[in-house]
Amino acid sequence: MNDDAVALAWSELPDYLGQHVLLSLSAILLGIAISLPLAIAASRSRYLRGPALGFASLVQTIPGLALLALFYPVLLFLSAFTQRTFGFGFRALGFLPALLALTLYSMLPVLRNTITGLEGVDPATKMAARGVGMTAWQSLRLVQLPLAAPVIMAGIRTAAVWVIGTATLSTPVGQTSLGNYIFTGLQTENWVFVLFGCVAAGGLALIIDRLLALMEDSFADRSRPKFVASVLGILAVIGVSLFPLFVSASDGGSKTVVIGNKGFDEQYTLSELMAHRLRAAGYRTKRRDGLGSIVVFSALASGDVDAYVDYSGTVWADDMKRTDMPGRAAVLKQMAAWLKQKHGIGYLGPIGFENAYAFVMPRAKADALHIDTLADLAAYAPRLKIGGDFEIFSRPEWRAVVKTYGLKFASQRVFQPNFMYRAVTGGDVDVISAFSSDGRIAEYKLKILGDPKGALPPYDAVLLVSPERAKDEKFLAALRPLIGSIDLATMQQANLMVDRETDKKTPEQAAAWIEKKLAK
Amino acid sequence: MITLSHLTKTYGDVAVVHDLSLTVEDRAFMVLIGESGSGKTTTLNMINRLIEPNSGQIEIDGADALAADAVALRRQMGFVFQAVGLFPHMTVAENIGITPKLLGWDKRKIATRVDELLTLVRLDPAAYRGRMAGALSGGQQQRVGVARALAAAPKIMLMDEPFGALDPLTRDDLATDYRRIHDQLGLTTVLVTHDMTEALILADRIAVMRDGVMVQIGTPNELLNKPADDFVRHLVETPKRRARLLAEAMASA
Numbered sequence: 026m027n028d029d030a031v032a033l034a035w036s037e038l039p040d041y042l043g044q045h046v047l048l049s050l051s052a053i054l055l056g057i058a059i060s061l062p063l064a065i066a067a068s069r070s071r072y073l074r075g076p077a078l079g080f081a082s083l084v085q086t087i088p089g090l091a092l093l094a095l096f097y098p099v100l101l102f103l104s105a106f107t108q109r110t111f112g113f114g115f116r117a118l119g120f121l122p123a124l125l126a127l128t129l130y131s132m133l134p135v136l137r138n139t140i141t142g143l144e145g146v147d148p149a150t151k152m153a154a155r156g157v158g159m160t161a162w163q164s165l166r167l168v169q170l171p172l173a174a175p176v177i178m179a180g181i182r183t184a185a186v187w188v189i190g191t192a193t194l195s196t197p198v199g200q201t202s203l204g205n206y207i208f209t210g211l212q213t214e215n216w217v218f219v220l221f222g223c224v225a226a227g228g229l230a231l232i233i234d235r236l237l238a239l240m241e242d243s244f245a246d247r248s249r250p251k252f253v254a255s256v257l258g259i260l261a262v263i264g265v266s267l268f269p270l271f272v273s274a275s276d277g278g279s280k281t282v283v284i285g286n287k288g289f290d291e292q293y294t295l296s297e298l299m300a301h302r303l304r305a306a307g308y309r310t311k312r313r314d315g316l317g318s319i320v321v322f323s324a325l326a327s328g329d330v331d332a333y334v335d336y337s338g339t340v341w342a343d344d345m346k347r348t349d350m351p352g353r354a355a356v357l358k359q360m361a362a363w364l365k366q367k368h369g370i371g372y373l374g375p376i377g378f379e380n381a382y383a384f385v386m387p388r389a390k391a392d393a394l395h396i397d398t399l400a401d402l403a404a405y406a407p408r409l410k411i412g413g414d415f416e417i418f419s420r421p422e423w424r425a426v427v428k429t430y431g432l433k434f435a436s437q438r439v440f441q442p443n444f445m446y447r448a449v450t451g452g453d454v455d456v457i458s459a460f461s462s463d464g465r466i467a468e469y470k471l472k473i474l475g476d477p478k479g480a481l482p483p484y485d486a487v488l489l490v491s492p493e494r495a496k497d498e499k500f501l502a503a504l505r506p507l508i509g510s511i512d513l514a515t516m517q518q519a520n521l522m523v524d525r526e527t528d529k530k531t532p533e534q535a536a537a538w539i540e541k542k543l544a545k
Numbered sequence: 546m547i548t549l550s551h552l553t554k555t556y557g558d559v560a561v562v563h564d565l566s567l568t569v570e571d572r573a574f575m576v577l578i579g580e581s582g583s584g585k586t587t588t589l590n591m592i593n594r595l596i597e598p599n600s601g602q603i604e605i606d607g608a609d610a611l612a613a614d615a616v617a618l619r620r621q622m623g624f625v626f627q628a629v630g631l632f633p634h635m636t637v638a639e640n641i642g643i644t645p646k647l648l649g650w651d652k653r654k655i656a657t658r659v660d661e662l663l664t665l666v667r668l669d670p671a672a673y674r675g676r677m678a679g680a681l682s683g684g685q686q687q688r689v690g691v692a693r694a695l696a697a698a699p700k701i702m703l704m705d706e707p708f709g710a711l712d713p714l715t716r717d718d719l720a721t722d723y724r725r726i727h728d729q730l731g732l733t734t735v736l737v738t739h740d741m742t743e744a745l746i747l748a749d750r751i752a753v754m755r756d757g758v759m760v761q762i763g764t765p766n767e768l769l770n771k772p773a774d775d776f777v778r779h780l781v782e783t784p785k786r787r788a789r790l791l792a793e794a795m796a797s798a
Contacts, residue, residue: 147630147633149626149629149630150630150631150632150633151630152628152630153626153629153631154632155595156593156595156626156630157619157620157643157644157647158616158617158619158620158647159616160616163647168634172633172634
């Protein structure tokens, strides 16, 4: 398909694969460390057995993505608690929530198979173990566990495959994994990336599955060569995967800066633009793609991300919890003060364009109905269908718009952004939520509906840096030229390059295009 | 010497063994006989505390067995049961050497002992020591079972219908082989069976049990000549009755 995309995918592989294997391996080992003793205890006690299996089954019914997401608020709460009580907190994002969720996910098969395996041991054999003078522990170690080993191993194998697959969902909680290919690819419609991520995660799961199957066989046949081969195979996979992590960690890790982004085209392009500038200034850079709004903000505050582009209205409503609307300039000023005082976050300035929430509909239809503004829309809304992205309908902006203009639609549906545009041009929905910097608004002949009562807050793109980097003058100097440098037309054009169906560019190419334009 | 005094074992309201007292002299071959549910296996299992009695005393050579460590107690007694229970993931040699291993013997001493025991139970050490336990016939398995029980040179052997699951030829072979071993090593054996022929052939003394109670104890001759009641008479006459039935069947054939 696209040679650049393939080359880029390969270049990310060492990091993504390494992180994926490190995460999966840790989760499986921790899962075994918890499940095995629990299963042994449960096989001896009916009272423990029911609740243990019930809990593990319940965890299994929670969708993987939801389970991972659930750990963020839980850890955030715990961290605030330990901070208050013991004076230290921990990170609620990234490795820890992913590890805990995957550990829980790995428990059921290990638990179930260990209990089944231990119960499958012939009672006569257990009687003999007591008869020859074994203690309960010796009977377990010398007789019951060895005899149950093939069944237990089958459970571990199932757990490993589940964990490796589910680990791809840890990208949105800020943990790098092979899922980065899939999430980034889906957002930018880079199908090479999506396919690459699927093949890599699937291939890894398949290889580990075969090696663990060999180990399972070695227990069943009591074959030492098979056992040695499987152990060497697994160690080889782990070694090869983790090697790049240690290499990159050992050579000047302190100079590696992390650029975050929120997982849509404009954000990829801008983060690449920032990374490019920082590389030119001699920094080693790393991108953390596709983070959620709240995730990326906390990551910046805690220093896990060094810089990213946010929007003034988002910080205003989501982080500052403000509902009043003092005007564009006042929002920026108050926001900058709040960021510095509350989190020590450095505010570098506005980039030059606004990416506001807007409601758009096909120009032809809007003109036919004489709809220019949200106020005009109110009368027609009960007969119209609205589509939105994953966030809009649960955001305060939507509540403000509904309240201000008294909007009530015939139906509302959520879409992945790219599909949302297809839905509105195809007539599946009549109105969609959009972002003003989106190049597709002009491309698809959509009309932005006015907001005469000022219900929607301003959304200036602003460059934020972590508390630590706010003191790094060289770092700030590398990014400062971007302030006030990109106008709305430029950003719309860059976004369109990445979004459009034909002659599609990667965010890296769009960033290079902006860079070239700035140089003129 | 094994002394059981007033042993009682109940499950819920049911006493499976009730106020049982019994003495087994050193080097004696005691057979406990009775029907299913008579409490004979429970009695045997209480001697090495695989089952704990509700009340009563157990003394081994004058020492209170109930006050001793149960695991240590089991290591100084051999235990053989009908299901054999060889460890299928271990070789014949590993099975036989398990108790010595638990007792911390060194490897060379265990290996020598294993070969000695295989010879004693009439299995060729070279051919059998490396075989997996699961790959043996029933008779071979129980020979290994006997060897395993003898491994740590116990003075006392507890046997629960050890030959019950074997075919008749193998059973008789193994039974006479075991009686020889018992005499040769000067063992004290308590054997549970429901087969009166086996009891009469093997035992020095026989204890008859019924519904958890010991009905009579004596030498085979005493039981044959002076049965305590009709139940005991019926039981000890079983072999003769079967011989008569056999003779009649042969005559009419």
